[in-house]
Amino acid sequence: MRRRPARLLASGPYAPPTAASELSVVSADGSRLHAELHGPEGAPAVVLVHGWTCSTAFWAPVVRELAADHRVVLYDQRGHGRSPAVGPGGYSTHALADDLAAVLEQTLPPGERAVVVGHSMGGMTLMAAADRPQLRERAAAALLCNTGASRLTARGRVVPLRGERLRTRVQGALLGSSAPFGPVTPLSKRLLKYVTMGPAADPALVAACAGIVHACPRAVRAAWARVIGELDLEAEVGRLALPTAVLAGTADRLTPPEHARALAARLPRCVGLTELDGLGHMAPLEDPAAVSRVIRGLVTTHGREAAGQGAERSGGAERAERDTTDGTGNETTKEPTT
Secondary structure, eight states: OOOOOOGGGSSSTTSOOOOSEEEEEEOTTSOEEEEEEESOTTSOEEEEEOOTTOOGGGGHHHHHHHTTTSEEEEEOOTTSTTSOOOOGGGOSHHHHHHHHHHHHHHHSOTTOOEEEEEETHHHHHHHHTTTOHHHHHHEEEEEEESOOSBOHHHHOOSSOOSOHHHHHHHHHHHHTOOOOOOSOOHHHHHHHHHHHSOTTOOHHHHHHHHHHHHTSOHHHHHHHHHHHHTOBOHHHHHTOOSOEEEEEETTOSSSOHHHHHHHHHHOTTEEEEEEETTOOTTHHHHOHHHHHHHHHHHIIIIIHHHHHHHHHHHHHHHHHHHHTBOSSSOBOOOOOOO
16 A cells, blocks of 8 residues: 655645656565656656655655756655565565666666665665666666665664663664654654754754654564664675765764765775765755755766766667678678677
């Protein structure tokens, strides 16, 4: 059953814009994912992958920044938003990678390459897909935003305890709880702001974010929390060979900037590390213009580079086809080259 976005998001600057079209993507295990396309056909493509407890609604301000001149692809991660929940065996980083591979294959035209942006668990999705041919062939560049590859509960700053072992245990228990969040209240909004945003986040932003997070089913929230708590994608980071930028908020309690610095140091082709002063874990909501500038930079530099390579491959294929004829339409034979 498909859920509609929370009513708190029905209007205002954080309301999800109307998609140009919607479709259902089928993943490798048969799971169906709700996907949306925004912006003009034929424009440079950007794929946005949301994080834990969020949905396509999370990207609304960024979509507004990009959709005038980009083809923006969004999808709800399994169990989130309008993508149905799955069985107990369907929650893993392998499944996340399968889902992203399916989205790239089924939403982009043949030969199209996109800049792929992953926030939080969305960034983990990108890392998990490092070896997938769909990512190598369909992604021109990537942005890892407010994310990390391992030791997330150990390095988190949600609970201000000094001992790492105790801090890990307490934070893991809090974040992995399946207790219901209940309705959005002034207290729940204050707690959410403390955990996920910088101190300057305005009330409308906090309310919009609360509507998104509280809409996530508690069983789904807990299932993904267990995956995140055991996360170790360090090896995959070393195999993420496409041009990749990293972005962090200096006030991020869930994935502090040390995660971003570690990613930047380990990535084979890191093309920039951006730390946004005073922002928390929800940087794309807190400052969509700053995040969109980084995305645009990747599109300008690496999207055009990928388009040029595609044209070169196409031209090479055309030349090869011409070389197999003798000018009269009859096929000739060429020696293979090495």
